[in-house]
Amino acid sequence: MKPVLKVRDVCLSYHTLSGETPALSHISFDLMPGEFLSIVGPSGCGKSTLLNLIAGLLSPESGSVTLDGKKISAGSTEVGYMLQKDHLLEWRSIYRNILLGLEIRKELTPQKLANTEALLKTYGLDRFRDAKPSQLSGGMRQRAALIRTLVLEPELLLLDEPFSALDYQTRLNVSDDIGKILKTSGKPAILVTHDISEAISMADRVLILSARPATVQRIVPIHLDIKDRTPFSSRNAPDFKKYFNLIWKELNKNA
Incomplete structure (x- = not known):
């Protein structure tokens, strides 16, 4: 099975009058058909910037982003973007x-x-x-x-913290609803979130970014031994806490 999305050695810096600020450094990963990927990382590390690159709203300084083998460009109709x-x-x-x-x-x-x-x-x-x-x-x-x-x-869905403005109970219910909708649709999706539990409960894999300039620190495959998995039921899986602790430690390695 071929990846639907390929991100290869992507670098990006912001340029201002005061100088250059590296944002993303040599980012590489794949997304498979029907896969749900969560992205977590420290605040300000460039998670939303990465989504903007995948959506074609920004262009990398080096490296490439391709969807079904084609370079993503501004105004791409193949990518759906759901914002905060x-x-x-x-x-x-x-x-x-x-x-x-x-x-x-x-x-x-x-x-x-x-x-x-x-x-x-x-x-x-x-x-x-x-x-x-x-x-x-x-x-x-x-x-x-x-x-x-x-x-x-769209061929690919991007979700940039779409539940962050909701209260906790509503957030749980809505993430469960939307997780089920995406599973039914079969669309590959990428979620950016600050919530480790949310990342684990919804994803097939969790990509952990380092502090800025962001690099791929680790990619964690999520395998939860639970029947008819949903985002809500995933939180009660026996291995859920193990994944939470693993990702927490990764995020706090250099804190």
């Missing part, structure tokens, strides 16, 4: 918010609209289709934001 804020437009209904990307791309085809209807029903938003974003809970808004991304049928 849902960015739903208050003057549009939930349904119209979900259709926004399709409208911009002029892809409001019968097939895409039928897929939108199916996603609304499958993930419990159909009865809220005419509601405004302010009428929904934070968790429901994030679910709408994910569906807005999925209707575009």
Whole structure:
């Protein structure tokens, strides 16, 4: 099986009037079809910068990022990006918010609209289709934001701390919902998070970045002996604490 995403020896620095600040140093990893990868690392180490490179919003100074063998460029339609804020437009209904990307791309085809209807029903938003974003809970808004991304049928999903603004209980429920949605969709995904438990519970592998300039410190495969694994049930797996302690120690090696 070939990787769907290849990141090879990527380096990036920020240039300002005061000088050069190295952000990423020789980053390399693969993402396999249908795989969920979590990325953790110290605050400010460049996790979001790495996602921006994969999305084509930034270009590496050296190295390469390819999706299905093709170089990712600005405006790539193959990558879906879910941010910390849902960015739903208050003057549009939930349904119209979900259709926004399709409208911009002029892809409001019968097939895409039928897929939108199916996603609304499958993930419990159909009865809220005419509601405004302010009428929904934070968790429901994030679910709408994910569906807005999925209707575009991207080849890869990027999630930049999409649960960070939610309270703890809602965060657990929403991460479980979205984890199940992504598993059903079969889309490969990369999650950036500060939450070690969240990273372990959702991922097939956890990539640990070092402090800036970020390097790949370690990649930890996650194998939890639990039937019908979900993000929520993963937290009760016998080996969950072992993985938590391992990743915690890696993150605090040079603290």
